[in-house]
Amino acid sequence: MAGMQKWSMVAGVLYAFVLLVPAASSEMSQRIIGNFSALPQENELPAGWEPLVFEKIDVHTTYRHLVEDGRGVMRADSKAGSSGLVHKERIEPEQWPVISWSWKVNRVLDHGDASKKSGDDYPARIYITFAYDADKVGFWEGVKFDTIKLFYGEYPPINALTYIWANKMAKETLIANPYTSRVQMIAVESGAEHVGTWRTASRNIVEDYRRAFGVEPPAISGIAIMTDTDNTGEEATAWYGDIILSRP
Numbered sequence: 001m002a003g004m005q006k007w008s009m010v011a012g013v014l015y016a017f018v019l020l021v022p023a024a025s026s027e028m029s030q031r032i033i034g035n036f037s038a039l040p041q042e043n044e045l046p047a048g049w050e051p052l053v054f055e056k057i058d059v060h061t062t063y064r065h066l067v068e069d070g071r072g073v074m075r076a077d078s079k080a081g082s083s084g085l086v087h088k089e090r091i092e093p094e095q096w097p098v099i100s101w102s103w104k105v106n107r108v109l110d111h112g113d114a115s116k117k118s119g120d121d122y123p124a125r126i127y128i129t130f131a132y133d134a135d136k137v138g139f140w141e142g143v144k145f146d147t148i149k150l151f152y153g154e155y156p157p158i159n160a161l162t163y164i165w166a167n168k169m170a171k172e173t174l175i176a177n178p179y180t181s182r183v184q185m186i187a188v189e190s191g192a193e194h195v196g197t198w199r200t201a202s203r204n205i206v207e208d209y210r211r212a213f214g215v216e217p218p219a220i221s222g223i224a225i226m227t228d229t230d231n232t233g234e235e236a237t238a239w240y241g242d243i244i245l246s247r248p
Contacts, residue, residue: 031096033087033223034243036074040065045085046074052084052224061227074240076124076227084226090131091220091245093205098248099223100202101126102241108167108192111232114185117178123236124165125185126243127224128205129157130217157221158182161208163201165238166190174212184212198241204248 035046045051046065053060059081066075074085105123113119159182166187169175173190177183186208188201209217227238 030244030246032242032244036065036240037071037242039067040072048087049085052086054082057082057230059230068239074225076238078227078229079235080229080233082228082230084224086222086224088222093217093220096245096247097204097206098202098246099128099205099243100246101243102198102200104198104239105165105195106237107195109229109232109234109236111234112167114164114166114169114175115178118231120178121229121232121234122164122166123227124238125226126163127226128161128220129222130159131157131219131221158218159213161205161212163188163203
């Protein structure tokens with residue numbers, strides 16, 4: 001009888017362990033980069049995120065961490081302005097190739113046009129920047145990067161992928177940013193069909209980088225959200241849910 005009781009205890013422990021293994025594996029297969037669904041602290045940005053502002057742009061988008069539908073979200077309000085929020089962290093894309101997020105916008109921009117500088121505005125976009133690698137640029141470009149580092153104390157990103165909510169561009173369209181070909185944009189959402197509703201997206205960063213730049217991606221240097229209307233002079237509001245990196 002004692003032997004049976006001992007075996008029952010061992011079997012129970014093994015059974016509990018088996019139940020725990022999938023949960024542990026699932027937890028290890030993802031990293032929450034933007035934990036926006038956590039309940040916000042008053043007047044504080046989510047941990048690990050900081051403002052991203054640009055020279056010569058005086059009007060900034062306002063970002064607030066607030067409760068929407070019972071969960072925390074980031075709300076961005078832009079009125080003829082531009083700025084973002086950025087999470088700076090070195091991440092190997094081969095280890096964490098998939099990025100997932102949710103977002104919602106109140107409108108698309110009437111005069112948005114991804115092919116023109118005057119239309120380079122979006123109610124919502126996700127930036128992924130990639131760290132500078134001297135082996136991936138020519139001599140004169142290397143001189144430019146070194147000069148920027150001399151003035152600002154760090155190298156700028158070598159390239160960036162931007163996932164945008166366009167106004168009329170066909171989904172999956174890949175286009176260079178009108179200011180620089182080092183920023184390649186992909187229309188993940190487009191048009192007004194889903195305005196006012198939460199949309200989810202999932203992208204393979206490695207595959208998108210290969211498609212955009214024709215080479216393997218270097219390390220990720222940061223992930224940012226941005227709602228901007230400075231070029232068109234319009235207004236837009238966006239809401240951003242959690243941003244998660246994961247393995248396939």
